[in-house]
Amino acid sequence: MTSADSGVPRLVIAAPSSGSGKTTVATGLMAALTGRGLAVSPHKVGPDYIDPGYHALATGRTGRNLDAYLCGPELVGPLFLHGARGCDIAVVEGVMGLYDGAAGEGELASTAQVAKLLRAPVVLVVDASSQSRSVAALVHGFVSWDPEVRIGGVILNKVASDRHEVLLREAVDCVGVPVLGVLRRAARVDVPSRHLGLVPVAERGSDAVDAVAAMGAQVAAGCDLEALVGLARAAGPLPGGSAPWTPGPVPTLPHARMRSRGGTPIPSRSVEKSTPRVAVAGGAAFTFSYAEHTELLAAAGAEVVAFDPLRDEELPEGTAGLVIGGGFPEVYASELSANEGLRKSVAELALSGAPVAAECAGLLYLCRELDGLPMCGVLDASARMSGRLTLGYRDAVAVSDSALAAAGTRLRGHEFHRTVVEPGAGAAPAWGMRAPQRRVEGFVERGVHASYLHTHWAAEPGVARRFVERCRTS
Template sequence: MVNSVPAIVIAAPASGSGKTTVATGLMGALRAAGQRVAPFKVGPDYIDPGYHALAAGLPGRNLDAVMVGRERIGPLFRHGSAGCDIAVVEGVMGLFDGKIDMNGAGAASAEGSTASVASMLGAPVVLVVDARGHSQSLAAVLHGFSTFDSSVRIGGVILNRVGSPRHEEVLRQACDRVGIPVLGSLPRMSELAVPSRHLGLITALEHGSRASEAVDAMATLVAEHIDLAAVRSLAASTVSSEPWDAAEEVGETAGRAPVVAIAGGPAFTFGYAEHVELLRASGADVAVFDPLTDGLPPGTSGVILPGGFPEEHAEQLASNSVLLADIRRAASIGVPIHAECAGLLYLTRSLDGHAMAGVVDADARFGSALTLGYRDAVALHDSVLFEAGARVTGHEFHRTVLLESAGGQRDSAWGWQNPSRTADKRVVREGFVQGGVHASYLHTHPAGNPKSVGRFVDACARTELADA
């Protein structure tokens, strides 16, 4: 077997330490130095991988052990890093922070943490430390992180937001005291900040040329202040599994090539690279369209409306009346439609007062509370994606709420235990299953549920045959 591509995991003691700047900058700087870089992000994040893709010139991919299962992390890493010289993996939250009370019960869990993924990959961790307020006590912090879990190796530290040459000198002495090499020291800067909104950074696609400029600035900063040769020398991986293969995951296909239209553009940016690969392996002809300006592609036999920020583009989405009519008609004749989060909002009657497709009997509005967390969900009804009773682990991440009609009847897509920490353990019923429509707030990772992709494409092929 070909040896696994060497990897480096960029982690931090806590969120907000500068992981994204360092990881994205490293990807860009290594690429500029002639390396083919495989970009990865730990966890369910959709936004950081967009910046990673700009920096590396390859699709940003996720390594989420909660969503896809531990057994797929190595294979997905091998698949996403094939043909590359080095992999850079950006962590999530603090190094040892993982899935916490997935459904509101039990103790905190390290499952899915950056540390657990680094251990699965056999890759060293580079700890990015926000140096503001740190001096000699940094030695104690590093000692704790380096000895907390023997399966995780802290291979180096990058000092971020360093205030002065004297400050750097003191910090380096602290690192020397615990024997952890300093790979670089970044000064305090503000011009690299990428604008954020209610769910995190503004996506790279929406940010346009400014995103490219920010990524270039990150790469320049890293190239000037981080020892790239030391990073390359430190990188390693012990993954021995075979690469993930979409065709093996979906098995035999029906031999048809239905056109599956996937919404893209600035309003629908949340998706996993493996989704398209699984669709194609299942026999689909994938066509991307922008709901801000386009109609459905000719011959469409199935529609996928992924996550994103439709609330930021509601007026323009509402103005594309041709597409809204196309979607309504497709739903009315049973064309399979898979809608996640933003896609669900697009199917409602209205979004913040702007007319949407009206497929789902509800109105959506922007809310004040963030709904966030993993969900252990059960499919409540047969659909174009799942059989009733199928179990998945998904993720909610939204600030919008649905206002349904009083007394309205619907088949719910999912059921899960109330994630609240209170004693209320009722089953939450969420989402819509009606005809060929499966619409829900729940994000799922197709690589964790590959058979659902094949099931969807089969339903699209049957629709094509019925309409022929």
């Protein structure tokens, strides 16, 4: 497959509802196909950061998101092709139920919309644990709801016995949809969860490796892989002759070398003013990031260097800008607080006026304290865990000029947290939200832009270019 080829074989793994087993089946299928020697491109519908980590473990490639709300429907195909460069097949894991999308926005951001944009056949994963013949009515309803969504097969999950399997197969046969797999209950494939979903790969180490291997073995044993590959190959070309998305040309630098972090090539050379070094937080506490952000920073001329706030005692030498994404700082608050050297290094960089972009977990880390434990103290605000989940897509406008955006810039984002920051906004707020309620949120101070809002920079590449330019001139 060439980079411009839009006929990459592809499948969308969907379900009637959350909790049906999409992640287990999608990750297991990725692992099983990779085990057969195929280069598998992993994708996830929606703003989820955790599932792509398991996808990457299964395939050895960067897990990528396809979000029609954050990036717009027009970028779904190009971003898909960008991730699928050089691959034999692509597997796309859906989000929630097949037809569930952004609240009040019809099909926008639903798995069904993404499947239609990609012209990809859908495999429906059905939790059959509490039904037999009724499964036929459920499958029939999903098949007939939207004729533009092609459901090419069903995988029956959590099947109790051989007799249960016979009853289920007889029922689905009446609908005329092939059963492409039958999976029994298996505790070894379960992934532990906590307050924001599954526990990320970075926190589980060898346990995550074992779980993904078990998922692959289960899918390989219980599913018709040849039929699934055949269905994927029947997808045909994407509409409109879509071309792969590109972050822009990576500068050709004297004495440049390419390093790879998580499958993403990053240019590196000795630090110069024209090539500012941007430090990006990683490790177990900061696992939420989109691969395209790093690629956009590199394409804008930055040298991107990863660091781990749990282990590194100071920022990388020569850091000119800092990006701290989302994750679980509340789980690691004690360790983050104990790393006084790095907290001081971050505070000094921020006080110098250098550009700092912090999203959600990054916002908490920059606060004075988190659950009573000292953090970086860059912002005169405190953070604490809350019993209330804040979740949903947001339409936002930049309220203040910052290192990320000029005032008036409109972006779409996503909130997902169980913490509260007090106050919720500084004297110069980062964003004004229009829905679900009008409010201002976040902080713009010196070069710092800190907010709960997760954004996808592919929707507005000028964000990365502006940030890197500020790193050059600050």
